[in-house]
Amino acid sequence: MPNPEPHRLGAVEMAARIESGALTAEAVVQSCLERIRAREPVVRAWTHIAGDEALAAARAASRGSLMKGIPFGIKDIFDTADMPTGYGSPIYTGCRPSFTASAATLPRAAGGVLLGKTVTTEFANRHPGPTANPHNPRFSPGGSSSGSAAAVADFMVPLAIGTQTGGSVIRPAAYCGVVGFKPSFNMFAPAGMHPNTETLDTIGIMARSVADIALFRAAMMAIPYDKPEMPERAPRLALCRTPHWDKAEPEGKAVLEDAAKRLAAAGAEVVEGELPNACGNVSEIQNRHSFFEAPRNHAPERERHEALLSPALRHGRIAGGLKLTLDEFRAAWREADRMRAATSDWAGGFDAILTLPAPGQAPRTLASTGDAIFNGLWTLLHMPCLTLPAGQGPDGLPVGIQLVGKRHGDQRLLDIALWVESRLGARA
Amino acid sequence: MPNPEPHRLGAVEMAARIESGALTAEAVVQSCLERIRAREPVVRAWTHIAGDEALAAARAASRGSLMKGIPFGIKDIFDTADMPTGYGSPIYTGCRPSFTASAATLPRAAGGVLLGKTVTTEFANRHPGPTANPHNPRFSPGGSSSGSAAAVADFMVPLAIGTQTGGSVIRPAAYCGVVGFKPSFNMFAPAGMHPNTETLDTIGIMARSVADIALFRAAMMAIPYDKPEMPERAPRLALCRTPHWDKAEPEGKAVLEDAAKRLAAAGAEVVEGELPNACGNVSEIQNRHSFFEAPRNHAPERERHEALLSPALRHGRIAGGLKLTLDEFRAAWREADRMRAATSDWAGGFDAILTLPAPGQAPRTLASTGDAIFNGLWTLLHMPCLTLPAGQGPDGLPVGIQLVGKRHGDQRLLDIALWVESRLGARA
Numbered sequence: 001m002p003n004p005e006p007h008r009l010g011a012v013e014m015a016a017r018i019e020s021g022a023l024t025a026e027a028v029v030q031s032c033l034e035r036i037r038a039r040e041p042v043v044r045a046w047t048h049i050a051g052d053e054a055l056a057a058a059r060a061a062s063r064g065s066l067m068k069g070i071p072f073g074i075k076d077i078f079d080t081a082d083m084p085t086g087y088g089s090p091i092y093t094g095c096r097p098s099f100t101a102s103a104a105t106l107p108r109a110a111g112g113v114l115l116g117k118t119v120t121t122e123f124a125n126r127h128p129g130p131t132a133n134p135h136n137p138r139f140s141p142g143g144s145s146s147g148s149a150a151a152v153a154d155f156m157v158p159l160a161i162g163t164q165t166g167g168s169v170i171r172p173a174a175y176c177g178v179v180g181f182k183p184s185f186n187m188f189a190p191a192g193m194h195p196n197t198e199t200l201d202t203i204g205i206m207a208r209s210v211a212d213i214a215l216f217r218a219a220m221m222a223i224p225y226d227k228p229e230m231p232e233r234a235p236r237l238a239l240c241r242t243p244h245w246d247k248a249e250p251e252g253k254a255v256l257e258d259a260a261k262r263l264a265a266a267g268a269e270v271v272e273g274e275l276p277n278a279c280g281n282v283s284e285i286q287n288r289h290s291f292f293e294a295p296r297n298h299a300p301e302r303e304r305h306e307a308l309l310s311p312a313l314r315h316g317r318i319a320g321g322l323k324l325t326l327d328e329f330r331a332a333w334r335e336a337d338r339m340r341a342a343t344s345d346w347a348g349g350f351d352a353i354l355t356l357p358a359p360g361q362a363p364r365t366l367a368s369t370g371d372a373i374f375n376g377l378w379t380l381l382h383m384p385c386l387t388l389p390a391g392q393g394p395d396g397l398p399v400g401i402q403l404v405g406k407r408h409g410d411q412r413l414l415d416i417a418l419w420v421e422s423r424l425g426a427r428a
Numbered sequence: 429m430p431n432p433e434p435h436r437l438g439a440v441e442m443a444a445r446i447e448s449g450a451l452t453a454e455a456v457v458q459s460c461l462e463r464i465r466a467r468e469p470v471v472r473a474w475t476h477i478a479g480d481e482a483l484a485a486a487r488a489a490s491r492g493s494l495m496k497g498i499p500f501g502i503k504d505i506f507d508t509a510d511m512p513t514g515y516g517s518p519i520y521t522g523c524r525p526s527f528t529a530s531a532a533t534l535p536r537a538a539g540g541v542l543l544g545k546t547v548t549t550e551f552a553n554r555h556p557g558p559t560a561n562p563h564n565p566r567f568s569p570g571g572s573s574s575g576s577a578a579a580v581a582d583f584m585v586p587l588a589i590g591t592q593t594g595g596s597v598i599r600p601a602a603y604c605g606v607v608g609f610k611p612s613f614n615m616f617a618p619a620g621m622h623p624n625t626e627t628l629d630t631i632g633i634m635a636r637s638v639a640d641i642a643l644f645r646a647a648m649m650a651i652p653y654d655k656p657e658m659p660e661r662a663p664r665l666a667l668c669r670t671p672h673w674d675k676a677e678p679e680g681k682a683v684l685e686d687a688a689k690r691l692a693a694a695g696a697e698v699v700e701g702e703l704p705n706a707c708g709n710v711s712e713i714q715n716r717h718s719f720f721e722a723p724r725n726h727a728p729e730r731e732r733h734e735a736l737l738s739p740a741l742r743h744g745r746i747a748g749g750l751k752l753t754l755d756e757f758r759a760a761w762r763e764a765d766r767m768r769a770a771t772s773d774w775a776g777g778f779d780a781i782l783t784l785p786a787p788g789q790a791p792r793t794l795a796s797t798g799d800a801i802f803n804g805l806w807t808l809l810h811m812p813c814l815t816l817p818a819g820q821g822p823d824g825l826p827v828g829i830q831l832v833g834k835r836h837g838d839q840r841l842l843d844i845a846l847w848v849e850s851r852l853g854a855r856a
Binding site (some may be wrong): 092095098099100101105106108109191194221222223293295296304321326330333334342366 | 506520534538619620622623649650705724726731732750769
């Protein structure tokens, strides 16, 4: 591709071309806006597109900055003072918060251009928005960060921000065939993020390559940018089927096992590695956190606008959650502490854990964002997770793998992911 | 006091009188508003008083509810859609968020009446607001929950809500001579709280008795209300001077040691109990969390309104914090994990830890809210803390003690505090 359309480039490549003068940030933003104009009627990834403001910001962006005017999108679960903020609920349609979230401000401070707000499910729970999977619009993009995953997959924007309480970054990224990264708990600043379950809510990012994730991570954290480095020797990987292997679809199992074989053939040491026994009911413990905390964080909506909540949220997590006792929640918290300690030792024995990001390809419906059963456990364990596209399902939709690192081993996970990405080949 | 003015009553007593028909919620709110009218020019505890709305809410409150129309105040670090929200900063004067925080919504849902917003220091950091100590207006009320502590101490309201990242609930409560309670980390839902340091920020409450704290806690958590129970036998208490004993003022040391003697004389087993060796630099580790997280959470203000930040915040925590590296922060996080594990075992050996809530009486200035050196460690350890008034300083200002419980032993801590409160006698 000597002269691809600018919106097809990855963020690192955009930055290089802007720096060299081969491309301007304005041309990149313009190209992304054209792509959105062409594809948004089908994909429906956005709740708001800040076209003119983004073009002006691109013109003003410094070529000396880290992001050099590269555009990004942010899930509409984050406050923006200069764009409408609705949290995926009719309760807040058109609201304008007093300030713009840190997750939008920090990349802007690094020279990024916020292109707009992407569709979230209702309060980052399960009730879906209108977004379709760009690979086939009859299929779900996953959720709750539906719009961010679809926009990145469809080349509308090279980078986008989501949040994960169960599987809301990794699963939509896998369903849409992009790279999704959920860092260790609390690595990206939460100011201006609408909370759901405070002990689990984790801000994450999406891109079309590991290298782009690393660039965006540095901007999101206001830390120096270190390119990920290819490990000197092939990694030791734990193939982890998790306690939920029977919930996996055939294509999920096949792609994971095929990836394990290809990586082993490329030199990786792949060993079977199941979670420590202490983690037997890890998904139940994850659920209990959401059942206790979410109804209390959603009290503002429950008390004042109950009729505008989806029945699924009202009768499910809220009404169901309020039945959980404090003692049950405290017991879950203690269990979670034990699981985190046990898993930290276990994970230290590998360079990364190789596992499923989702049961299989995306569901053939827009009424469900799919099952988070292969995500919630890692979110509870506060471990960094990254999904990469690795194959296809029976309907030609992307199927991914997931790499999980030791807690706070985020940088190392990116290095390992770079190796895995290179050995699995280009994006599916 | 057969017929005290209603605003002088505690919350439990108000509830009993409203239930029996001896008093109406409207009369309570009216009495609190009169008290505020008389004293606010000196104390300056409020940023907004919702007089007419509160009276209307009191008339509408159900006598069958838990709180029966009892009024409460909330620190202006929480979002309220129906009252101005300023976070203690000129940047946001008069802002109206889209929703009202869970911490205000849950007590309202339990029948409480939100009387208004109380003064916070700038973003719950150190730059003080105008509030004075009601015992002597030349002295600080402490901070950052300055207005909540002063309003409760001055009988303007029986209950108020604050937040603590270092010592922002316990210290002002001690300086103002009220009961302050900081629960275990993450027990009160954070939706609508402006974050500062997400791994430490803890919502807390203030009242004038332990019994009132227990009532308000149930409302704040949407859990069944169980009155605290006097323990059957006198407790085993660890007298903990902490690594910072040399920072204590003479009156702080004297009141703590006197309280220990009085409690021992009343039957408590008081043993010397210093923190495990693993906690040697606990306050440094607490500081590092704030230095990494706070500048990132304050990015929205730093990037758009830097000139409106106080020099102390701009040059101190923000500029200083941005020098801390990610590796230093990660090391601090690992240390904190180790300290929490070590302290949990240690704390299990006692019914509660008896320690200082502050160096001594409040500082004789409104330019500083005092030193959080005796608070930050317990906040980092995520342990529940409660301060009780226990004596006086050289200028007649209140001096408190602090009780600390094992993490998640909040209910038990209230039981122990009830015993300690009864043995130390009435409010100083």
